[in-house]
Amino acid sequence: MSSRKGRKDAARVVREQLARERRRKRTLWISLGAVLVLIVAGLIGWSVWSSQGSDEFTPPPGANETGTGIVVGSGPVTVDIYEDYICPACRQFEQTSGATIEQLITDGKVRVVYHPVAYLDRYSSTEYSTRASAASGCAAEGDTFAEFSKALFERQPPEGGAGLSDDELIDIGVEAGLDRDAFGSCVRDGKYRPWTEHVTAEASRANVSGTPTVLVDGEQVREWTPENITAAVEAAGR
Amino acid sequence: MNTELRAWRPWLGLAVRLGLAVVWLWAGWSKVGDLAASGRAVHAYQVMPYDVAMVIGAALPFVELALGLLLLLGLATRLTAGVSAALLLVFVAGIVSAWSRGLTIDCGCFGVGGELPAGENPSYLPEILRDIGFLALAGFLLIWPRTAVSADGALTGEPVEDDNE
Structure with a gap:
């Protein structure tokens, strides 16, 4: 050793x-x-x-109590509609069922709460979803939400591009009857961006995971054909 | 044959390591631009309260980027591989649970997730198979963490053969 x-x-x-x-x-x-x-x-x-995130937000006039959407109509049955302005299926929904919903509103059968969520900001290079939703808040301020919203879906930009510019949004608003100065500065200042954030967060919290989502009296109508929506409204009104 | 394999293993390991690094960097990068959307994607699984999901959704892309960077450098490879495997198992479990509950969501693995357009069917099976593929990469590194051109190698010197087993 x-x-x-x-x-x-x-x-x-x-x-x-x-x-x-x-x-x-x-x-x-x-x-x-x-x-x-x-x-x-x-x-x-x-x-x-x-x-x-900013926790402070001011809902536009015409919003519901919780500030999560804009109310159109005053019927006994509540219909919640969650849409993103860049979502092609939402445009399709507006084309197939928009007129039926309008009719239900004018007949005084439903109270529609539109939730313009910004789920799909990533589908445009300019956060079009957020800008369009915030602009719809400005339109609500001028009591022209429904008209403006409808026009936005008619002029929907394709996914993956730049979306509509603020100027184009303002032009559409003016065509819908809004005041160029008031509406224009509201859109440019992004006055309702915090509100859009709130609408979006609350929609997600409510387990709305896709757009469009249509709830009649809190129940989701998965296949949102005019017939199904009318049937659901009839059933809920009974 | 066996010794030949041993000689090649660090290089195969390098490829595996870089592959997994790219997966994490890609996954993190695709989500980091919209943290709110990432949080919503987590919440869409409906397995935790909204506020918890939002925090996890915000933290996740950064953790994924960090994992990618560590793998790229080859730093703490075994630990990073272990964390990767654990995360991937959680993801697979999440997708399986979403599937079994009949949720129609996008996994949110790379990019927005959560929201799935109406009429579009979720592709749960391909997502699970893909994650299992990534899991195999992580498993390889967990068993053979010593790879060529790695910070681990530079910092701790030549491995003793039985060190890794």
Whole structure:
């Protein structure tokens, strides 16, 4: 055991042990560092998110009590309609069932709450969903929500583009009968953006995960044909 | 044959590591621009209260980006692979649960998610299979974390063969 080779071997074993120990320590520190990086990344996300939202909002005139939508009509049955102005299926909904809903409103059968949500901001390069929704709040201020909303769906821009510009939104509003100065500055200032944020958040909270979503008396009408909507309204009114 | 495989493994590992890095960077990047939408996508699974979902939805893209960066550098590969695998398992569980409850949502894995246009059917099975593929990448790195051209290698020196097993 006291041979020269034995001592050499022992020294090598000790060296290797020390090296392994060093490596283990480094690995531990690296792991701790990585965990820290992941936690900090999550916290950054949290703080960015909480600094983004504004809790203060003013609903436009004509909004419901909770400020989550614009009320049109005053019938006994409440119909909630969640739409995004850039959503093609919403346009389709307006084309197939818009007239029926209008008729139900004029007949005094329903009270429609329109929730112009901004779910699809990512589908335009200019957050068109948010801008259009906020502009609809401006239109509500001028008591022209329904007309403006209808015109927006008729002139719906395609997904993936820039959407309509603020100027185009203002022109559409003026065509719908709004005052160019008042409506124009309301749109340009983004006066109802915080309201749009509120409408969108509350829709998501209410488990509305897609647009259009149509609720008659709180019950979702999954296939929103004119017949189904009329039937649901009749059933709810009974 | 076996030794040949051993010689190649760090390079295969590098490919796997970079592949998983790209997955995370892509997933994080596609969501980081609209944190509210990311939160809504989480909430659409209807498994947690709204406010919790919004916080998780905001934190998730950043965590995904961090995972991607760590994998790109090859730093703490085994730990990062473990966290990746755990996250992917949670995602798969979420999709399976959404499917079994009959929800019609987009998984929100890359991009907006949550909202699915009417008439469009959710593609749960492909989403699950894709995640299982990613899970395989993470599993590889969990078993063989030592890959070529990695910060781990540069910082801790040459591995002793049995160190990883």
